[in-house]
Amino acid sequence: MPPLRDANGAVTNWVGFQQDVTARKRAEEALSTERDQYELLNQIIRHDIRNDMAVIRGWGDQLRADLDDDQRETLRRVMDAAVHTQELTEEVRDLTEILGSDDPALEPIDLGAVLTREIEQVRSTFEYQADTLSVDGPGDLPADLAVRGTPLLSSVFTNLLDNAVLHSDGGAVHIDVSVAVGAETCTVRIADNGPGIPDAQKRAVFDHGEQGERSSGTGLGLYLVDELVTQFGGRVWVEDNDPRGTVVCVDLQRVR
Template sequence: MTNTALTRVLLVEDNPADARLITEYLAEQSWPNIDADKPTVDHVDRLADARTALTEDVDVVLLDLGLPDSSGVETLDEVLAIGVPAPVVVMTGLDDERVGIDAVEHGAQDYLVKDDVTPRLLQQTLRYAIRREQQQRELRQRNAELALLNQVVRHDIRNDVAVILGWGDGLEAHVDEEGRTYLDRMLSAGEHITNITETVGDFLDVLEGDSEPELHPVDLESVLTNEIEKARSAYDNTTITVEGDLHDGLEVVATDLLSSVFRNLLNNAVTHNDKPEPEITVTVTDNGETVSVAVADNGPGIPDSQKDEIFGRGEMGLESSGSGIGLYLVDTLVEMYDGEVVLEDRAERPSASNRTQSGDNDPEGSVFTVVLQRSDPA
């Protein structure tokens, strides 16, 4: 099926009067680009018969949700499970928009209320359903090709960067102090490239999810400690201090991608820091039903006008003027976990101890606070 031509319709309807009316509407010769003897209508009145009649040459399915052998959205699920790529338009006798919306959420391309159907509305609905199905199928194919390309490119980049970092480590004993400065910058850039490839991979894992993520208890202490140790190893000129209620057995509701949240926040706190020796304080607060993790830095701070933009909120994340895909991924994941991310100036926090000498109104640094649901509220 390469166009929106309507040549074969599978009508699944157990009411003879409704079936006859729909068949007459489909045979209307006033429709443009449809011959008098087209489209062909295959009519069945049971789900069992629909399983046999739904073949690859069917362009679209008109489905009544209430059949003698099936009812409700389960009828739609059964038809979609057959696996034939024909779009499904649901018909209902209930003047209830919620029924149609539920059907679309379950995978139907559109819905029609029988009492409202006219020949013109029927034509438009079926043609639009066919076209949308084609576009979605083409998009899935392109996404699959891009995902494969991304996997190959990231693999090759990581391998080449690993070689660069390996040779760089071997050069440390052969450079003077001036050369070491340039070597350190080169190694830092290599580590940054590696972090980017990891972040892109995590981001695509989120985008490629076809359903709601399966949230489960995640050991916060283990995840956070591991990411802090990796950051300390990658940035040996950075001081990272941990404060508060981080302890063994503290679990939050998330997925295995929670580590990416803290990896990106820690990387952001270092790479966007203008101090020779970045200082980061990670503070964990157990609030009973939630857990807050604040990542504070001594960097330049972020203007109020950019506090939402930096996450890509209100616009496409990759086109935002913020810090890029890392923080957009953080915001996306935390929202998925039914949590929130709050960005503040460090001096605005009651426990802030790093106000500048020029006065309390001059903040130094930013604080990203992630609030997550506890898996076992205290």
């Protein structure tokens, strides 16, 4: 506000305001402390769940050699559930990270290295299905093939590869990973021979909490994929595979 003046125009008084923000600052500090406590609890729970699931999978691997075919199928379902539970803890961690960052710092990511690592990881994760699982990689890619992203790009392909195995219909699973390199973008195609996704659900599967007709999951995985790819300036969509199955396409921006 302007100062108060007398009849001669001389300043006689100043008017000011002050506001006590002590309560607000205390509330902000309490909220920050509560958020830190929840994050610590989140980390502890994820750690304990991962450890317990690792024990289940370890004992399951030892049992496998002593079972007949019917019993092995039952064990496969148990092991799939253990893998899914472990993956859920990673999805929660990654969602917590991306939801807390509106503007992630993008950097060049070696696409070939990420795909190689994630393909080896899915083979290792589902080693108990080695007799019925095959995963073909994209072959040789340009050594300097980089895309815009963050280290969470690996979570995109972890989720897509794991989904291709977990949502199969129980027979032999074949996954083919290919890359089409364009001038400005790279399109990664992950094709499987599973039951496929109806046309009406091809976009909806990326919505928060959406589950496919055969899925018993939380619907977080593909939502996470869509959120991450969008943050990277790319896009993701679903096509039909021939003669059956699904192809998930991930289009990413190249770094030249």
